[in-house]
Amino acid sequence: MLRFLTAGESHGPALVAILDGVPAGLPLLAAHIDTELKRRQQGYGRGGRMKIEQDRVEILSGVRHGRTLGSPIAMRIANRDWANWQKAMAIEPIDLDDAERKRVTRPRPGHADLAGALKLDADDARDVLERASARETTARVAVGAVCRTFLSAFGVEVASHTVALGSAALPPGREMTWEEIVAAEGSALRCADRDVEQKMIEEIDRAMSSRDSVGGAFQVVARGVPAGLGSHRHWDLRLNARLAAALCSIQSIKAIAVGDGVEAASRMGSEFHDEIHYDKKTRRFYRRTNHAGGIEGGITNGEEIRLRVYVKPLSTLPKALHSVDLKSKQEFQAQVERTDVSAIAAAGVVGEAMVAFVMAESFLEKFGGDSMKETTRNHRGYLQQLQDY
Numbered sequence: 386m387l388r389f390l391t392a393g394e395s396h397g398p399a400l401v402a403i404l405d406g407v408p409a410g411l412p413l414l415a416a417h418i419d420t421e422l423k424r425r426q427q428g429y430g431r432g433g434r435m436k437i438e439q440d441r442v443e444i445l446s447g448v449r450h451g452r453t454l455g456s457p458i459a460m461r462i463a464n465r466d467w468a469n470w471q472k473a474m475a476i477e478p479i480d481l482d483d484a485e486r487k488r489v490t491r492p493r494p495g496h497a498d499l500a501g502a503l504k505l506d507a508d509d510a511r512d513v514l515e516r517a518s519a520r521e522t523t524a525r526v527a528v529g530a531v532c533r534t535f536l537s538a539f540g541v542e543v544a545s546h547t548v549a550l551g552s553a554a555l556p557p558g559r560e561m562t563w564e565e566i567v568a569a570e571g572s573a574l575r576c577a578d579r580d581v582e583q584k585m586i587e588e589i590d591r592a593m594s595s596r597d598s599v600g601g602a603f604q605v606v607a608r609g610v611p612a613g614l615g616s617h618r619h620w621d622l623r624l625n626a627r628l629a630a631a632l633c634s635i636q637s638i639k640a641i642a643v644g645d646g647v648e649a650a651s652r653m654g655s656e657f658h659d660e661i662h663y664d665k666k667t668r669r670f671y672r673r674t675n676h677a678g679g680i681e682g683g684i685t686n687g688e689e690i691r692l693r694v695y696v697k698p699l700s701t702l703p704k705a706l707h708s709v710d711l712k713s714k715q716e717f718q719a720q721v722e723r724t725d726v727s728a729i730a731a732a733g734v735v736g737e738a739m740v741a742f743v744m745a746e747s748f749l750e751k752f753g754g755d756s757m758k759e760t761t762r763n764h765r766g767y768l769q770q771l772q773d774y
């Protein structure tokens with residue numbers, strides 16, 4: 386069973402993650418993980434923190450001489466801003482005034498501030514927001530990087546690109562190929578269409594000048610996935626449901642569509658369903674369309690997995706929204722913390738990490754194995770079985 390936990394506050398000393406269940410013998414270097422951490426820090430529209438944080442992972446356990454041991458992999462990513470927060474986030478009791486405590490008493494609409502303060506009976510929303518913050522996704526990206534490394538040993542790859550930002554979007558029905566998506570790597574917003582990307586940049590500039598934020602959408606694609614991962618047996622085993630839960634667990638993600646799941650509501654069955662063909666040469670079933678996004682009945686069907694993920698506008702606005710002070714109950718403008726205008730490119734990288742985790746989890750459910758040798762043998766045998774079908 387593959388599982389992980391993360392811990393750490395946004396302005397605490399560090400974020401940590403423990404990933405358990407990776408087979409022994411997987412080549413793994415901290416540099417693999419750092420590459421993904423760096424990708425999470427890119428993108429037009431990010432705020433000042435990205436300049437402060439240059440994330441680097443320290444692997445604390447589970448790896449020896451560049452190979453996994455099969456034991457839990459513990460990782461630590463230092464918060465470089467900690468130096469400025471040692472008092473406000475001190476672990477030991479310490480006497481501070483409200484300003485030194487960086488107390489937050491005017492909850493920001495759209496954040497966990499108010500709901501969390503009520504839930505925890507906290508008089509300082511910082512007790513909540515420090516953990517609710519998307520800084521936590523750094524630890525998830527580290528976990529996802531290990532999962533990607535594992536998947537790549539079996540030819541499974543995961544990528545993402547930005548498909549919409551405010552009113553700028555790829556035209557309806559325009560599906561980018563894997564090659565187009567990968568070619569967008571390194572561009573300002575990782576959008577696979579340069580003209581649309583330029584419009585997205587203008588949307589961000591417009592939001593910035595009106596002291597606002599703007600929502601968007603990205604698509605995650607996984608390729609090289611064999612037919613047969615996931616299960617039709619139970620609600621919690623269906624792969625589409627597990628991917629949806631994993632993606633919706635990311636801060637600011639409000640909806641996901643599997644394949645053309647949203648458009649499906651207005652289509653005829655004959656237009657929507659992907660007709661089945663067979664290639665006698667490669668002895669493989671295939672589809673000429675992929676409206677299903679690679680999953681039917683909760684099981685992968687051998688086509689690319691395509692998931693569209695919808696992101697709300699970020700909640701902290703330089704133009705603060707209306708709020709109420711937790712203590713005095715007086716109406717004020719919400720408090721402003723340092724913020725991004727759009728984190729869409731970073732959200733895509735976090736989406737990839739969560740998809741990589743779920744894919745690796747379902748992969749290990751199907752093929753098992755305590756060592757990479759064993760998993761590889763099981764995987765190879767199954768691919769042969771598919772060919773012989």
Ligand SMILES: Cc1cc2nc3c(=O)[nH]c(=O)nc-3n(C[C@H](O)[C@H](O)[C@H](O)COP(=O)(O)O)c2cc1C
Binds near residue numbers: 496635725726728
């Ligand atoms: C990568 C990433 C970066 C984010 N950065 C910010 C930010 O700078 N400012 C902000 O207000 N929200 C940011 N968010 C979103 C908030 O963390 C999120 O909206 C908040 O925790 C409430 O959670 P919810 O939107 O899931 O309800 C970011 C989200 C992601 C995925």
